[in-house]
Each structure stands twice: as structure tokens, then as C-alpha cells.
Amino acid sequence: MDEKEYQRKFLNLKILKGIQDYLKSAEDSDAALDSDSAVYPIKVPQELLYQLVKLQGAEGADEAIHRIFRLGLTFWSERLFEESFGTAESLKIFIELVKSRNKD
Numbered sequence: 001m002d003e004k005e006y007q008r009k010f011l012n013l014k015i016l017k018g019i020q021d022y023l024k025s026a027e028d029s030d031a032a033l034d035s036d037s038a039v040y041p042i043k044v045p046q047e048l049l050y051q052l053v054k055l056q057g058a059e060g061a062d063e064a065i066h067r068i069f070r071l072g073l074t075f076w077s078e079r080l081f082e083e084s085f086g087t088a089e090s091l092k093i094f095i096e097l098v099k100s101r102n103k104d
Contacts, residue, residue: 001097009094012084019077026070042069 001009044065052061085091 006097009084010098012080013091013094013098016077016081016084019073023070023074026066 042065049061049065052064056064081091085094
């Protein structure tokens, strides 16, 4: 594996770890919703937002949009994992490589 491929995989590993931590904290509580990073504005179909607010109120609509985001993030991270590592075994091998390079 050349250095460029190593760096690409290493960055993808960091991204996947961050997503894993975010999704885990979202399951445990609303802590992920209170993170220190946010990107605005998020584009949401107007009718979806209108109907969610109408049915569930502003807080319920916000939670529904966060659930949709988490689902999309989960799907996207699974694809990133598949493209970067392919299998759990390949990931383990790469993690061992990272550990050995950090020892040096």
C-alpha cells in the first residue's frame, strides 16, 4: 500500500469513527444533537417540514429531521466502509498497520 492510499484509508477510518461515536451518542440521548458543530441551512422539502410541524409541532419536526439525518448518515457510512475497507477483516488489518506505524 502506498502512502497516498494509506492516508486516504486513515482519513476514512477517522470519519467512520466519528460517525460511529455520533450515532452511538444519538442512541443514548440527545447529546449528539447538542454537538458543537452545525451546518446551516439544511434543505428540507417544504411540504415535509410543513406537515411534520403541523402533526408533531416544531420540536417533533426537529427530531424527525434528525432521525432522517441519522438514517442517511448510517447508510452513507456503510457505503464508505464498503468502498474503503470492504470487510471487517480488511479493517482489522489496516488498524494493525496504523498501530505498528504509530509505534515507530
